[in-house]
Structures are given as C-alpha cells and as structure tokens.
Amino acid sequence: MGGYGRFGKAVFNRLKKEEISITVMEAMPEKTGEPKQGVVRGRGTEEDTLTEADIEHAVGIVAGTDNDANNLSIVMTARAMTNKLFVIARQNYRENDALFRAVDADMVMHPSAIVAGKIRVLLATPMLYEFMSLAAYQEEDWACALVSRIAGLVDNRVPVIQEIVVDQDRHCAIHDALERGRVVQLGDIMRSPGDRDRSLRCIALLRISRNSRELLPEADTELLPGDRLLFCGTRRAFSTMEWTLCHTATLEYILTGEDRPRSWIWRKFQERKKR
Known part of the structure; x- marks a missing residue:
C-alpha cells in the first residue's frame, strides 16, 4: 500500500480487521507515523521500493497518497512488474478523471465524492445510514x-x-x-x-x-x-x-x-x- 496518511491509515486498519497481510510504503514515515510491523521507505513510484515491498507476490495494491501523479505512477510501475494485481487508486482532483480512466484501476477512490455520497444518503434516506x-x-x-x-x-x-x-x-x-x-x-x-x-x-x-x-x-x-x-x-x-x-x-x-x-x-x- 502506498501512502500512510489519514486515507492510508483508514484503509490499513480496515484491511487488518479482515486479517489481510499488508506492506506499507511511505516516503516520510517520520511525519505520518508507521504501523507496528514497520514500513518500506519510499513513494512506491520506484521499482526498488516496490521490490522491497515484495510486489511480485502481492495480490493487490492501494495507491493512496495525496498526490495524483504519484498514485498514477505507483499503479503503472507496479503493473509493469506484475500483471496480477487488484488495483485501488486514490484520485484527489476531479480534473484528472481522464487519466484515472485510462489507467483502468479496479477501484478509484475519490475522497470528495465519498463525502458527497455520504451527505446525499443522509439527506435522502437518513434511516439508511442509521x-x-x-x-x-x-x-x-x-x-x-x-x-x-x-x-x-x-x-x-x-x-x-x-x-x-x-x-x-x-x-x-x-x-x-x-x-x-x-x-x-x-x-x-x-x-x-x-x-x-x-x-x-x-x-x-x-x-x-x-x-x-x-x-x-x-x-x-x-x-x-x-x-x-x-x-x-x-x-x-x-x-x-x-x-x-x-x-x-x-x-x-x-x-x-x-x-x-x-x-x-x-x-x-x-x-x-x-x-
């Protein structure tokens, strides 16, 4: 998983509850903190970092940084190394829609769209959220x-x-x-x-x-x-x-x-x- 900010931590904690083994890649762990099992230092855009994270034996990757260019690069580099990944990409800015469509990730997470969707649910069917x-x-x-x-x-x-x-x-x-x-x-x-x-x-x-x-x-x-x-x-x-x-x-x-x-x-x- 690339990125261990607020989004990355939320995904990490959820996956851990499902007892899924996770390797975290983070360029600045001294600022974001790191999980107990440690972290691979790097953005995940480089082959060396992905190799150290054992990408070739992974079943999926989460590109979850706050930088769209880095997330796209993580996905493209990982796919060049192995074509068996389930890909989740975080998209931070709506103007990059075309780029994220082109990368053809299995799931694209847009934080603002998630928040907007949650608000729509609360307004339209508040009991559903409850x-x-x-x-x-x-x-x-x-x-x-x-x-x-x-x-x-x-x-x-x-x-x-x-x-x-x-x-x-x-x-x-x-x-x-x-x-x-x-x-x-x-x-x-x-x-x-x-x-x-x-x-x-x-x-x-x-x-x-x-x-x-x-x-x-x-x-x-x-x-x-x-x-x-x-x-x-x-x-x-x-x-x-x-x-x-x-x-x-x-x-x-x-x-x-x-x-x-x-x-x-x-x-x-x-x-x-x-x-």
Whole structure:
C-alpha cells in the first residue's frame, strides 16, 4: 500500500480487521507515523521500493497518497512488474478523471465524492445510514442471510429503499386507526390490498419507535403513531403499500378481511340485501 496518511491509515486498519497481510510504503514515515510491523521507505513510484515491498507476490495494491501523479505512477510501475494485481487508486482532483480512466484501476477512490455520497444518503434516506451503522455490529452470517432474502425479492434488479413515517400528514389511514386504539401489526401493512393472504415483495429493515431502534422487526410487531420504518424491496411493492397506509377502506380490508362497500349507494344496497 502506498501512502500512510489519514486515507492510508483508514484503509490499513480496515484491511487488518479482515486479517489481510499488508506492506506499507511511505516516503516520510517520520511525519505520518508507521504501523507496528514497520514500513518500506519510499513513494512506491520506484521499482526498488516496490521490490522491497515484495510486489511480485502481492495480490493487490492501494495507491493512496495525496498526490495524483504519484498514485498514477505507483499503479503503472507496479503493473509493469506484475500483471496480477487488484488495483485501488486514490484520485484527489476531479480534473484528472481522464487519466484515472485510462489507467483502468479496479477501484478509484475519490475522497470528495465519498463525502458527497455520504451527505446525499443522509439527506435522502437518513434511516439508511442509521441502519448501516447498526448492521455493522452484526455477525457475517446475519448479513449473508439478509442479502439472500433481498436477492430473492428483487431478482436481478437494484432494490428500492423506502422510508415510511406513521403520521397524520402522509399516512392518515393507519395513523387514525392507531389513534382510535386499533391494533395494526407491521405484517399488516406488508400485505397485498388485492389479496391480504399474499405478502408484498419487501422487507422491513429498521423500526425507530419512541427512541428505540429495532433491526429487522418481526411481522407481529405492533405499530405506534410516529413510528419510522425503513423498508427494502420493489418499487411496485411500495406504490401498492400506499393504498393501505392512506385509504381507510383498504386498511379495513387488510385488518378484517371484509371488503366493505365504499360509496353511500353501495352501502345502502348491501344493507337492503341483508334484510
């Protein structure tokens, strides 16, 4: 790995958690510090430094300095010595896009783009960031099982992330039902309004209720006014779910199984038939 500044340290620490053997190349270790196992002194742009770092037996290289010219040079020199590397390059300036495309790295890390992407996530779906933060503490088996469930729902399409807030302004039907004391479970709003015995193609990822947070809440979880829910699934599932959340008659069918007449005329007609 070339460069042991803030970016390099972050990558180094993450790779060490995965128990990956790493050799660090740093031109000025007296300024940046160095990992416990030591460092190969040099920028990584020279064959001698890469040879000392045993590049020929490496499976990948991270060119992570704060200098785009050096990062490009590290990649080109390393590839000239071995063509079996997985290449990660740090790009510091947007005007060098063409050069980094030409070098054809397996992954290009642009710090400003990463920050901008994180800000977009926070603004658009703040619950997603919270979910990812909580999910990071789960076991690998938990993550693999969730990925398999999502893949089974959306096939080869990109899953849609949807936040739902149980409030009067956006989802009045369910909010009013809860305010009247009706019991509505999470699984109820995940039923199809066309056939309540069929589930929509979505998964509840997170529930935030009165300052409590619950990952992958169960279907029998009773909802409360003000609950915030994060779902993952198909776009059609969420457009269908809106009928249950916003229309009283649809919600009533979901809860009771009774498809009650909605207009005044049809209600009178049904009442006459019962006589």
